[in-house]
Amino acid sequence: MKRNVLIIGAGGVAQVVAHKCAQNNDLLGDLHIASRTLGKCEAVIASVHDKGAMKVPGRFEAHAVDAMDSAAVAALIRETGAEIVINVGSAFVNMTVLQACIDTGAAYLDTAIHEDPAKICEAPPWYGNYEWKRREACEAAGVTAILGIGFDPGVVNAYARLAAEDYLDTVESIDIVDINAGSHGRWFATNFDPEINFREFTGTVYSWQKGGWQENSMFEVGKVWDLPVVGEQKAYLTGHDEVHSLAANYPGADVRFWMGFGDHYINVFTVLKNLGLLSEKPVMTAEGLEVVPLKLVKAVLPDPASLAPDYTGKTCIGDVVRGTKDGAPREVFIYNVADHAEAFQEVGSQGISYTAGVPPVAAAILIARGDWDIGRMANVEELPPMAFLTELHRLGLPTRIREGESDLPVT
Amino acid sequence: MKRNVLIIGAGGVAQVVAHKCAQNNDLLGDLHIASRTLGKCEAVIASVHDKGAMKVPGRFEAHAVDAMDSAAVAALIRETGAEIVINVGSAFVNMTVLQACIDTGAAYLDTAIHEDPAKICEAPPWYGNYEWKRREACEAAGVTAILGIGFDPGVVNAYARLAAEDYLDTVESIDIVDINAGSHGRWFATNFDPEINFREFTGTVYSWQKGGWQENSMFEVGKVWDLPVVGEQKAYLTGHDEVHSLAANYPGADVRFWMGFGDHYINVFTVLKNLGLLSEKPVMTAEGLEVVPLKLVKAVLPDPASLAPDYTGKTCIGDVVRGTKDGAPREVFIYNVADHAEAFQEVGSQGISYTAGVPPVAAAILIARGDWDIGRMANVEELPPMAFLTELHRLGLPTRIREGESDLPVT
Incomplete structure (x- = not known):
């Protein structure tokens, strides 16, 4: 079943995510991209169209959002009808975007651990500092949240x-x-x-x-x-x-x-x-x-x-x-x-961005298809790997x- | 003949200048030190007194001045009765301090070439960009201005x-x-x-x-x-x-x-x-x-x-x-x-500041004594060297x- 996707962020990895979502929009549905700077989102969409990357005709829209503002992200999720959020913005925004997903029921994907701008290298295990504290909230809301689904982690x-x-x-x-x-x-x-x-x-x-x-x-x-x-x-x-x-x-x-x-x-x-x-x-x-x-x-x-x-x-x-x-x-x-x-x-985009940006799109496709639509929070090794690796192969990795x-x- | 000295600047070189002036205040007269931050000048004077550096009882006073403001420097020269200004402030203030000396008739000494904060490494000869353009003004005013009288230059x-x-x-x-x-x-x-x-x-x-x-x-x-x-x-x-x-x-x-x-x-x-x-x-x-x-x-x-x-x-x-x-x-x-x-x-102060700070004090003593009281602008090689080297030897170099x-x- 198709699910609309909202990409958060407009850097090198977001560029890859955008292209790969476009190449698979027959499986995903409407596409949206949002960052603090609208122009950067529009440039990403322009590059998608330049490459003729949209597999089938469809929407791909740019939005400005402050991803540190959870309510604003939630409003954008509702406005766009996004059912999957691929967060490839700054690592500082993970928790506000995740909260917006919990509040709206959208699936959440990210590629790097949450960071507090004021702290470096907190006590291990790092996921215990922020992400895993939201496990029960995800489970209660039936929200699929797959953590760290880039290349490494992922x-x-x-x-x-x-x-x-x-x-x-x-x-x-x-x-x-x-x-x-x-x-x-x-x-x-x-x-x-x-x-x-x-x-x-x-x-x-x-x-x-x-x-x-x-x-x-x-x-x-x-x-x-x-x-x-x-x-x-x-x-x-x-x-x-x-x-x-x-x-x-x-x-x-x-x-x-x-x-x-x-x-x-x-x-x-x-x-x-x-x-x-x-x-x-x-x-x-x-x-x-x-x-x-x-x-x-x-x-x-x-x-x-x-x-x-x-x-x-x-x-x-x-x-x-x-x-x-x-x-x-x-x-x-x-x-x-x-x-x-x-x-x-x-x-x-260069290869480092490519290896980081393709995996969350493979995951989004697996969620849309139901394979990974787990309704809870998970790290990648907690999910069956072969369907994911097969999809990655198809997408170029x-x-x-x-x-x-x-x-x-x-x- | 004694001449009152005003030191501009309160960094490591100024500290050396202050101590050496104090050690020779019988030859120089009243001492003054001025910089943007009064507390730095006071700290220099305190260190002079800590070392018991004043050779004979005398004045050593701290002042706050913006050395980029030529009129303010001139006013301070008049207020303190300074006849010799030793400029060891930032290289950006040379021209404003020199102008104050031209306006008041005080002798001018510095240890490094004038710089414009916005420019690096202007066309050679560097002295031609700012200093030598004031040669005639110095001569007309009968002002002694000795350029670059640290160790190197000097x-x-x-x-x-x-x-x-x-x-x-x-x-x-x-x-x-x-x-x-x-x-x-x-x-x-x-x-x-x-x-x-x-x-x-x-x-x-x-x-x-x-x-x-x-x-x-x-x-x-x-x-x-x-x-x-x-x-x-x-x-x-x-x-x-x-x-x-x-x-x-x-x-x-x-x-x-x-x-x-x-x-x-x-x-x-x-x-x-x-x-x-x-x-x-x-x-x-x-x-x-x-x-x-x-x-x-x-x-x-x-x-x-x-x-x-x-x-x-x-x-x-x-x-x-x-x-x-x-x-x-x-x-x-x-x-x-x-x-x-x-x-x-x-x-x-460390040795680099010492070698830079002692020579202008030797020059000030030569000016007070009349040896170098030339009433015009000069670079150091234009002045007879032996009296200077003898004085330097006495002062520790x-x-x-x-x-x-x-x-x-x-x-």
Whole structure:
């Protein structure tokens, strides 16, 4: 059954969501996109029409909304008749948008954990600080809320469940490895909103090991991974959303997240951090102006969306899952490889945005079809993975599995 | 004859000037210090009294003044009966303070070239953009104005003239080398106001070679110098005030300025510069706040004055002057070595401030004594050097000369 979709946000990921919704509007229905700035929404819709992305004739409308204002979002949901809200706005608006869904009965999807602008890296499990506190409210309202359904978190959670269910009897460790081997050609840039990107790396690095939370600092633990297509890549133990739900669902396994960084990125990050320029706490200039350093850094860095036209190379993101099968040790790597230039050609965004934006559209289709219309809150590994992976494959993110010398598609 | 002194500015250099004036108030007379913030002036005076620095009983008073307001400065000169103004405020106030001296007849001293906040690195010779345009006005008013009488510019200009007069028949090159081999123990800090410090290095590097202006970029040309006390040090061709007057007074010689930088400084500078964080042009944050990046960088860096208590090690600044004497090639290095900890013990400032703050006090004493009471504008190399160097020696900055294996005091 078709369900109207409201997209919140108008950045690089929202662009991908918009194109993919348009390509599947025969399954979804009316489409709406809303952000603080109407013009950004209109630009996204214009790019959809430029590519002729609407599969069948239909509505795609732009709206201005302050997503921090829950009542305004609820009013927009009612006005548009949206039954599915894909929230790819700033991570600061998750709770107000979720509340609007609870109030209106619309399904809720997001791709990153809620953040309070004033806090960095709160106590684990992160989902316990905001999202999971709304579990009962979702259940009572019969609202489907799927948390963190981008690529990572999101697809990698489904990979973990697939490995645990179909390839292993016991799971000893889940290592999520995220490598962007692409090049944007700029001296320095972040692939996501710099504010969110840097906030990920300024706090304590939490991992789940030996049944408890381990704490490290960023760039303290590094490891070279040898991956398909992108080859040997150095990645660092990093704090990331999915560790916090996978640890709850697979408490007997070690759960770690590794992100690839080049020396240049680390150097720039280290300089900015040590000087205090990544701080979210305001400082006063000699002229008496109060400035949040991180917001100025964001202002001087390239807009991540502007990187897309020149981005080349590939990403490789997946799960190294170790455990036993029939009493013997087994290790599989379940992964996807995406191409920046192909993503840009199709939807006008680079590969990082593409991998993050396609999964919530697959989920929206599963909700519309009834497969994932669960009427409660869930993290992705709590949902059956194969229908999702099949839909992802159809939408452009195929899954492969490598085991020893074997490297095969998962279909 | 005693002459009352008004110090403009209340930073680290002003602190040194205040202590040295106090130590010589028998030669100078009443002392006054003025800056935008009265409390900073009062703190300087309190530190003078803490050290018991006043040689004879006398006045030392604090005043608030906006040094960008020429009339206000003139009024303060009249009110205090100051006959000598030592301007060690921001480089942005030189022209307003100089005008106040022209209007009142007070002698004018500064330690760095005038800068327009909106411009970086104007066309050479830099003195031609602002200072030298006031030459005739000074002459007409009979006002003594000695430009750039810190250490460099200042003492190094006197070293150049000494070499040219007493050690060489022809001068082929003057290479000023400024090495700070001290350590402040912070992850990163600038020794002067970060705004002024970085502005020095973001523009074109001008040097005078083969009878013309040569242009390079910062950190493009590096050279290892083997110097007394501090040993082998890498320094880079840098734009600096004194090149612009020495080139006019010794047009047949190559005139270059070299400043020592460690790899860490260069790395931090390069990151900040390439990201646009050293820009003096305002940028707009996503929240609509207009911020000058350089002013925020200044706000997050340590206050240079706060470095003094922990500063250890030495500076070595001097002139390598090459030419001929009696038809044979000759090279001398005329230099001073200063010690950060000794400076702090004596006047509560680190060595960089000490070397900059002592010379204008020596000049003030020479003016009061009549030696340098010239009634016109001059750069330091246009004045007889030996009385100045003798006074500097007495005030704590002895001069030495190295030639081959010989290394002797200049007295």
